[in-house]
Amino acid sequence: xxxxxxxxxxxxxxxxxxxxxxxxxxxxxxxxxxxxxxxxxxxxxxxxxxxxxxxxxxxxxxxxxxxxxxxxxxxxxxxxxxxxxxxxxxxxxxxxxxxxxxxxxxxxxxxxxxxxxxxxxxxxxxxxxxxxxxxxxxxxxxxxxxxxxxxxxxxxxxxxxxxxxxxxxxxxxxxxxxxxxxxxxxxxxxxxxxxxxxxxxxxxxxxxxxxxxxxxxxxxxx
Amino acid sequence: xxxxxxxxxxxxxxxxxxxxxxxxxxxxxxxxxxxxxxxxxxxxxxxxxxxxxxxxxxxxxxxxxxxxxxxxxxxxxxxxxxxxxxxxxxxxxxxxxxxxxxxxxxxxxxxxxxxxxxxxxxxxxxxxxxxxxxxxxxxxxxxxxxxxxxxxxxxxxxxxxxxxxxxxxxxxxxxxxxxxxxxxxxxxxxxxxxxxxxxxxxxxxxxxxxxxxxxxxxxxxxxxxxxxxxxxxxxxxxxxxxxxxxxxxxxxxxxxxxxxxx
Numbered sequence: 144x145x146x147x148x149x150x151x152x153x154x155x156x157x158x159x160x161x162x163x164x165x166x167x168x169x170x171x172x173x174x175x176x177x178x179x180x181x182x183x184x185x186x187x188x189x190x191x192x193x194x195x196x197x198x199x200x201x202x203x204x205x206x207x208x209x210x211x212x213x214x215x216x217x218x219x220x221x222x223x224x225x226x227x228x229x230x231x232x233x234x235x236x237x238x239x240x241x242x243x244x245x246x247x248x249x250x251x252x253x254x255x256x257x258x259x260x261x262x263x264x265x266x267x268x269x270x271x272x273x274x275x276x277x278x279x280x281x282x283x284x285x286x287x288x289x290x291x292x293x294x295x296x297x298x299x300x301x302x303x304x305x306x307x308x309x310x311x312x313x314x315x316x317x318x319x320x321x322x323x324x325x326x327x328x329x330x331x332x333x334x335x336x337x338x339x340x341x342x343x344x345x346x347x348x349x350x351x352x353x354x355x356x357x358x359x360x361x362x363x364x365x
Numbered sequence: 366x367x368x369x370x371x372x373x374x375x376x377x378x379x380x381x382x383x384x385x386x387x388x389x390x391x392x393x394x395x396x397x398x399x400x401x402x403x404x405x406x407x408x409x410x411x412x413x414x415x416x417x418x419x420x421x422x423x424x425x426x427x428x429x430x431x432x433x434x435x436x437x438x439x440x441x442x443x444x445x446x447x448x449x450x451x452x453x454x455x456x457x458x459x460x461x462x463x464x465x466x467x468x469x470x471x472x473x474x475x476x477x478x479x480x481x482x483x484x485x486x487x488x489x490x491x492x493x494x495x496x497x498x499x500x501x502x503x504x505x506x507x508x509x510x511x512x513x514x515x516x517x518x519x520x521x522x523x524x525x526x527x528x529x530x531x532x533x534x535x536x537x538x539x540x541x542x543x544x545x546x547x548x549x550x551x552x553x554x555x556x557x558x559x560x561x562x563x564x565x566x567x568x569x570x571x572x573x574x575x576x577x578x579x580x581x582x583x584x585x586x587x588x589x590x591x592x593x594x595x596x597x598x599x600x601x602x603x604x605x606x607x608x609x610x611x612x613x614x615x616x617x618x619x620x621x622x623x624x625x626x627x
Contacts, residue, residue: 290538294531298521307517308535311510314503347541355538358455362530 146231147239154243157216164212168248169255172205176259187264194263195273195324198256202277203284203313207306209248210288213240214296214360227364237360238353241289249281272327272334276341280320283345286352287312293356297363316344382459384601391594398591405584412577429487431578435585437480437505443473443589444508444540447515451536454529461597463529464604466536467519468596472589474512481505511539525604 158164179197180190217223226236256277257270265273291309295301323337380386413431446469454462484502485495496502515532522528 290534294518294535295521297524297527298518299523300521304517304521307510308514311507311514312538314507351538351541355534359531359534362527362534 146229147235150226150231150236150239151243154240155247158243158247161216164209165247165251168205168209169251171208172201172252172255173259175201175204176262179263191264191266194260194265195269195321197263198259198265198273199277199317199320201259202252202256202281203310203317205252206248206281206284206288207309209244210292210305210309211295211302213244213289213292218296223360224364227360233357233360234353237289237293237356238286238349241285241352241356244289245282245285249285250278253277253281266328269324269328272324276320276323276338279338279345280316280341283316283341283348284313286345286348287316289352289356290359293359293363296360316341319344382461384461387461388598388601391598395591395594395598398587398594402584402587402591405580405587409577409581409584412580417574417577426487426490427574429483430574431581432585433480433483433487434578435582436476436483438582439585439589440473440477440480440505440508442586443469443476444511444536446593447473447536448540451533454533455537461601463533464597464600465593466532467529468593468600470512470515470519472592472596474509474516476585476589477505477509477512481509515539 176197179193179201183189183193214223217226227233229236253274256273257265260270260273288305288309291305291312294308295305298304319337319341323334323341326334326337409431413428417428417431419425419427447466450459450462450466450469453459454466481502484505488497489495515535518535519528519532522531
């Protein structure tokens with residue numbers, strides 16, 4: 144198990160020291176959200192109504208951009224082969240990488256969301272719910288994205304292909320994330336049901352993601 | 366005869382896994398399946414237009430259902446076929462499984478698209494709009510995206526054996542969407558009507574409408590399998606041609622290499 148923590152610590156350190164990895168995702172998030180009022184017009188009522196959707200979609204896109212880096216750098220310098228042939232089961236190694244992606248990208252994006260909510264005139268009552276749904280939903284983004292990143296490792300035009308593969312898998316997360324927020328701010332459906340389904344999706348991807356990604360990596364490093 | 370005794374007993378799937386045997390068998394089956402598909406679809410069309418009554422509310426638009434429902438079933442079945450093939454390829458290394466998975470993807474996508482297109486043509490007069498963001502429609506659209514993803518992944522990787530394995534992984538991950546589509550209409554109370562043919566307490570659709578639908582569904586299923594078989598045959602022939610070409614290139618190289626060395 145110590146190998147798992149070492150790998151996790153290494154990936155997080157790389158994220159911090161590589162420079163720009165986390166900052167770029169946050170900057171992208173900020174810019175995309177700032178584009179919305181410019182495209183839709185500065186009507187505050189409209190913006191406050193669509194704010195949860197805009198924040199969630201922009202978060203998906205920002206997380207998507209950082210997915211290829213999960214395996215790319217390790218594949219280029221050969222450390223992926225070392226990890227694949229090491230003592231640590233590859234499933235746990237890929238899980239550590241996804242966890243590092245979640246900590247370094249998912250959590251900062253979720254914490255930035257309320258600040259961007261100010262730009263979109265989001266209802267103050269929705270802030271705790273927004274952050275809670277994002278913190279619960281972003282593991283699904285990292286762990287499902289892990290599968291896409293592993294599958295497109297050696298593919299031509301990997302980045303574009305990754306979006307095509309992964310975004311459809313994100314749709315349930317998006318739907319229930321939005322449903323939970325709209326329920327908490329007076330929507331028709333119950334908050335608890337949507338929130339629990341969101342948690343279930345995250346737990347499910349926590350299981351399926353590392354296994355599928357490990358299989359894909361094995362085929363490519365053989 | 367003495368040789369057959371030494372060959373260990375093979376199961377049916379192992380026998381069919383032999384591409385040569387598959388080619389022989391499918392060559393015999395193809396015309397029958399294609400012929401039966403054409404006959405049944407023509408019969409279904411006759412039933413739909415001359416026998417089945419119009420719906421008292423929907424009028425003639427109910428006839429769209431006889432295409433729409435089989436297309437939707439086959440769109441989902443295509444993915445189930447891909448998932449089974451993917452499992453067979455990853456677990457048992459079944460040589461034909463990858464061929465089957467590759468041939469099923471464009472077919473499933475075509476039927477899923479047909480279901481969406483006929484559904485929106487029916488939706489305009491009945492619901493007043495071509496498209497609603499209903500749970501069933503959305504999940505069918507996701508299924509179509511999954512097909513696109515599978516085809517794009519396969520075409521983006523040069524190494525064919527690797528592409529097959531990676532597509533099998535993606536196929537198994539994506540299979541989680543199938544139950545969501547099947548039950549979306551029951552879980553969320555939405556505009557699309559709930560299941561009315563395949564359900565525990567028997568069909569709720571009237572038998573005058575059900576019978577043409579069953580004929581149409583069998584006809585389109587046969588069409589699907591005939592096209593799938595044809596697609597598999599084409600893929601096997603393409604792979605053989607490719608390996609022959611590669612062997613030819615190797616031979617040409619080995620002939621020219623010593624000459625160049627001299």
